[in-house]
Amino acid sequence: MTTTTFKIACIQLSVTSDKSENLKKAKNKIMEASKNGAKLIVLPECFNSPYGTQYFDQYAEFIPNGESVKTLSEAAKEAKAYIIGGSIPERDETTKKLYNTCSVYDPEGNLIAKHRKVHLFDIDIPGRITFQESKTLDPGNSLTHFDTEYGKIGVGICYDIRFPEMAMIAARKGCIAMIYPAAFNLITGPLHWELLQRARALDNQIYVATCSPARDMNATYNAWGHSTVVDPNGQIVATTDYEEDVIYAEIDLNRFNHIRESIPLNIQRRFDLYTNVAK
Numbered sequence: 001m002t003t004t005t006f007k008i009a010c011i012q013l014s015v016t017s018d019k020s021e022n023l024k025k026a027k028n029k030i031m032e033a034s035k036n037g038a039k040l041i042v043l044p045e046c047f048n049s050p051y052g053t054q055y056f057d058q059y060a061e062f063i064p065n066g067e068s069v070k071t072l073s074e075a076a077k078e079a080k081a082y083i084i085g086g087s088i089p090e091r092d093e094t095t096k097k098l099y100n101t102c103s104v105y106d107p108e109g110n111l112i113a114k115h116r117k118v119h120l121f122d123i124d125i126p127g128r129i130t131f132q133e134s135k136t137l138d139p140g141n142s143l144t145h146f147d148t149e150y151g152k153i154g155v156g157i158c159y160d161i162r163f164p165e166m167a168m169i170a171a172r173k174g175c176i177a178m179i180y181p182a183a184f185n186l187i188t189g190p191l192h193w194e195l196l197q198r199a200r201a202l203d204n205q206i207y208v209a210t211c212s213p214a215r216d217m218n219a220t221y222n223a224w225g226h227s228t229v230v231d232p233n234g235q236i237v238a239t240t241d242y243e244e245d246v247i248y249a250e251i252d253l254n255r256f257n258h259i260r261e262s263i264p265l266n267i268q269r270r271f272d273l274y275t276n277v278a279k
């Protein structure tokens, strides 16, 4: 019998500048989520280092030959759960270029997917926030979906959520959920965070989950927090404020199918009218 419901946990981790402390804490929280029944556990963007272009080089690791991969692989195996390992600054072993990268593990601890952030966070809202991730990082060049016993799942990182095409392609490829490790901020968080998640979920009739670090007002970048899970009707099914927390939600595949059958957008699309959206 195929499983039709499973529990997802998003760990809104309090991240410090001490990498081994961050890894230890992430593993403990993963074990806590697993004890509470979670089968898919998500960590935040930049969970092993502070977020900021000045930190990427110092904290960067190889994937798979790095200590974060080792910790996450062991944690997935012990927790017997899929782990979406937030993101870490990754250094490519050959080119030495840096990426903002999410690694994904199955319940046996195998690394089954790797997503390099495709859309880099380069914005300039004068007097409010300026961030230029592309000064230090290179963008990834592929979209990422992976299979689980519950269904196919897509991954994006933070700014990737602003590009609807990515979630649309995932949904068209049969993904039941898009998961975004992310770290919005105190300017764009209140403006767009919830709206973007509900929009991606509703447009595509999929589950959407985000996982942010907890807010640290002593850090150089202040994360918005508010890790959230949204259902395929665009409704929030779990969320939190900005402190360290773990949120849980049931992903229900019967509900997923019911929503899609009730409002059957999938069979009503007019691909004859929008054949090439990239034009």
Ligand SMILES: O=C(O)CCC(=O)C(=O)O
Pocket: 045, 120, 121, 157, 158, 159, 160, 162, 182, 183, 184, 185, 188, 189
């Ligand atoms: O899109 C935003 O407003 C925030 C994006 C961000 O913080 C990121 O990509 O890391």
